[in-house]
Amino acid sequence: MADNTNAAAEVAAGTQAGMPQLNVGTFDNQIFWLLVTLVVIYFVLSRVALPRIAAILAERQGTITNDIAAAEDLKAKAEAAEAAYDKALADARAEAQRIAGETKAAIQADLDVAIEKADAEIAAKAAESEKAIADIRAGAQDAVKEVAKDAAKDIVALMGGKADAKSITAAVTARMKG
Amino acid sequence: MADEAHGEGGGLSFHPMDQFEVKPLFGGYDVHWYTITNVTLWLALAILAIIGLMVLTTSKRATVPGRGQSIAELMYGFVYKMVEDVTGKDGIKYFPYIMTLFMFILCANFLGLIPMSFTTTSHIAVTAILGFGVFIAVTVLGFVKNGASFLGLFWVSSAPLPLRPVLAIIEIISYFVRPVSHSIRLAGNMMAGHAVLKVFAGFAQVAAIAPVAIIGVMAIYGLEVLVSAIQAYVFTILTCVYLKDALHPHH
Incomplete structure (x- = not known):
């Protein structure tokens, strides 16, 4: 039943059983529509799509080239800036060293003056002190002599002797010199 | 062929070739040259696919680029590089024609893989127009560009002199076979793959072997996806090779 209707349809369409590809009756139809299609596709591609894609690709290439050039520019600028920074740093360091040296020299000079002054003062004070000490020492020696004389007189008196002042003084002086 | 299959198949009914029938789209049985048929529909869909993909x-x-634009650029770059590599710099001006062929064949092949669709490139009438179109265009171009020296293509000057007439005959035969092989290769590949898919689908009517048949359909479908792209590529690159012969006929 299905075969019959199928066959009837085929007969009506002017086809024979077999490969539809070899049915010459449909060739003119296929060829006509194919040519229409190809022409349409050709115009769509050559008028719209291909120029547009070519423009996009060219624009991208241009953008990339520009960006790379800009990046190289910026890199050069960064390097220049780094060099300038290094130079400024070196200059500043030299300046700082110079200032430090000057300051140190000035301080040293001040210090030298101060030290000299202090030394002089110290020397004066020391001399004064020495003098005072010598005075004190001299005073002390006299006092010692006095005490020793008294002590010796007392000791001699205690021992029952009677000592004259002159001999005791002579003995004490002799002792102290020794 | 189809009739035999469902005559002897008993319960099975195979119609592997029905999918290739050209039928009027809006009723009637007559197919005139201007009739709007399923061919017209699927050719129009191919145009729409190309507009969607490229425009x-x-x-x-x-x-x-986004995803879609990347694909369009990829297609452009692929064909452009192919034309440039195979035919050289002077072939670039024929790039739009070759792109037209490539995009048409690619889209028609892939549209044909949609179930229930009609594969326009499985018809020898379509591929023969493409193949002979390339052949005639390339031959005319060869004579226009090179004049009579285009015939040097058939005279292999690097071969020993006694061999040259024999080689010339072989070269001429192979030259004239080009459009035939060019068109039959494409139509045959598309038709065979789709017919095999239909046969496997027919076996799925039997419950016992249906799983195997369906796995078979899936496997063949995967293969057909590959074949669709590869045939478009092969057609295009051969067109480029023929174009190169026309532009530089000397070996």
Whole structure:
């Protein structure tokens, strides 16, 4: 039943059983529509799509080239800036060293003056002190002599002797010199 | 062929070739040259697919492309590089024609893989127009560009002199076979793959072997996806090779 209707349809369409590809009756139809299609596709591609894609690709290439050039520019600028920074740093360091040296020299000079002054003062004070000490020492020696004389007189008196002042003084002086 | 299959198949009914029938789209049985048929429909869908793929995706003209635009650029770059590599710099001006062929065959092949669709490139009438179109265009171009020296293509000057007439005959035969092989290769590949798919689908009517048949359909379908792309590529690159022969006929 299905075969019959199928066959009837085929007969009506002017086809024979077999490969539809070899049915010459449909060739003119296929060829006509194919040519229409190809022409349409050709115009769509050559008028719209291909120029547009070519423009996009060219624009991208241009953008990339520009960006790379800009990046190289910026890199050069960064390097220049780094060099300038290094130079400024070196200059500043030299300046700082110079200032430090000057300051140190000035301080040293001040210090030298101060030290000299202090030394002089110290020397004066020391001399004064020495003098005072010598005075004190001299005073002390006299006092010692006095005490020793008294002590010796007392000791001699205690021992029952009677000592004259002159001999005791002579003995004490002799002792102290020794 | 189809009739035999369902005559002897008993319960099975195979119609592997029915999918290739050209039928009027709006009733009637007569197919005149102007009739709007399923061929017309699927050719129109191919045009729409190409417009969608190449025009709509690039409408933003983005410097950083999106997915669609990447595909369009990839297609462009692929065919452009093929033309440049095979035919050389002077072949670039024929790039739009070759792109037209490539995009048409590619889209028609892939549209034909949609179930229930009609594969326009499985018809010898279509591929013969493409094949002979390339052949005639290339031959005319060869004579226009090179004059009579285009015939040097058949005279292999690097071969020993006694061999040259024999080689010339072989070269001439192979030259004239080009459009035939060019068109039958494409139509045959598309037709065979789709017919095999239909046969496997027919076996799925039997419950016992249905799983195997369906796995078979899936496997063949995967293969057909590959074949669709590869045949479009092969057709295009052979067109480029023929074009190169026309532009530089000397070996």
